[in-house]
Amino acid sequence: MSAVEVDLQGAVEDAAAHLYVWALKDIPQDLRDALAAARDRETSVPGQRVLNTIVKNVAIADEQNNLVCQDTGIAVYTCRVGEHFPLHPARIYAALKHGTERATVEHPLRSNAVHTITRENTGPNTGHRLPIVHWEFIPDWDGLDVKCVPKGSGSENMSFLKMCVPADGVKGIKQFVLESIVGAGGKPCPPGIVGVGIGGSADYAMYLAKEAIARPIGTRNSDPVVAQLEDELFELLNETGIGPMGLGGDVTVLQCHIEHADTHMTLNPVAVNYQCWAARRASAHVSPDGEVEYDREA
Numbered sequence: 001m002s003a004v005e006v007d008l009q010g011a012v013e014d015a016a017a018h019l020y021v022w023a024l025k026d027i028p029q030d031l032r033d034a035l036a037a038a039r040d041r042e043t044s045v046p047g048q049r050v051l052n053t054i055v056k057n058v059a060i061a062d063e064q065n066n067l068v069c070q071d072t073g074i075a076v077y078t079c080r081v082g083e084h085f086p087l088h089p090a091r092i093y094a095a096l097k098h099g100t101e102r103a104t105v106e107h108p109l110r111s112n113a114v115h116t117i118t119r120e121n122t123g124p125n126t127g128h129r130l131p132i133v134h135w136e137f138i139p140d141w142d143g144l145d146v147k148c149v150p151k152g153s154g155s156e157n158m159s160f161l162k163m164c165v166p167a168d169g170v171k172g173i174k175q176f177v178l179e180s181i182v183g184a185g186g187k188p189c190p191p192g193i194v195g196v197g198i199g200g201s202a203d204y205a206m207y208l209a210k211e212a213i214a215r216p217i218g219t220r221n222s223d224p225v226v227a228q229l230e231d232e233l234f235e236l237l238n239e240t241g242i243g244p245m246g247l248g249g250d251v252t253v254l255q256c257h258i259e260h261a262d263t264h265m266t267l268n269p270v271a272v273n274y275q276c277w278a279a280r281r282a283s284a285h286v287s288p289d290g291e292v293e294y295d296r297e298a
């Protein structure tokens with residue numbers, strides 16, 4: 001590699017190390033606002049106590065510069081790579097992996113990564129195909145955007161996929177999402193964000209659901225038909241009465257986001273991915289000369 005590539009790879013590595021810890025400590029403002037609003041509109045006593053505890057937890061994490069949750073999760077990155085960005089994706093991945101390892105060792109953070117069969121630890125939150133990186137390639141651009149979304153196991157365990165058929169219609173989509181969240185109950189630490197992926201293929205629908213949970217809370221899909229479904233599901237999910245931590249109440253979800261893709265005429269896959277109340281995310285923009293700009297709210 002040239003000296004420029006080495007410096008750029010180092011910049012991406014530094015960014016990854018910072019993003020992982022930053023996301024775990026400092027939740028974005030839209031999430032803080034949503035939690036405060038949820039606390040204000042919750043009427044059940046157990047629900048109010050839970051939400052007051054959550055808001056207090058966030059404040060203590062701020063005061064002590066500490067993690068908002070002990071589960072440091074799996075590091076999941078989404079990279080938007082410009083076609084003219086000078087660093088090859090293989091080098092970007094290596095930088096993200098090394099940055100994740102540095103963050104885990106230097107902070108230090110709990111290391112969650114294990115072999116999927118032996119359950120033995122595989123390293124400082126890295127291992128075979130860890131961290132997870134999703135890619136999007138942008139034409140006529142020379143930058144790199146990196147978003148880190150640490151994903152805890154409590155919410156990730158509450159992931160669901162159904163291969164609906166077109167005859168199920170929108171009613172079938174709503175029914176599956178509602179059944180999934182009711183079945184999950186308090187396990188994913190509600191209230192959180194429900195991500196729904198519709199269309200594409202089985203694997204892509206789940207990716208879309210994961211993409212949906214990483215959006216700022218309350219943003220709406222650019223397709224008005226999908227945006228309407230987001231509004232309808234948000235209202236229906238909060239009518240379930242599951243409430244904060246599954247103890248009953250008015251606020252079961254902070255928001256429902258949907259991402260979609262066109263699909264085969266005989267398919268309609270639907271995926272649900274839950275994000276707990278500590279919906280952690282952090283982003284950075286890396287220029288081709290290695291300058292890094294961090295973005296709290298992206």
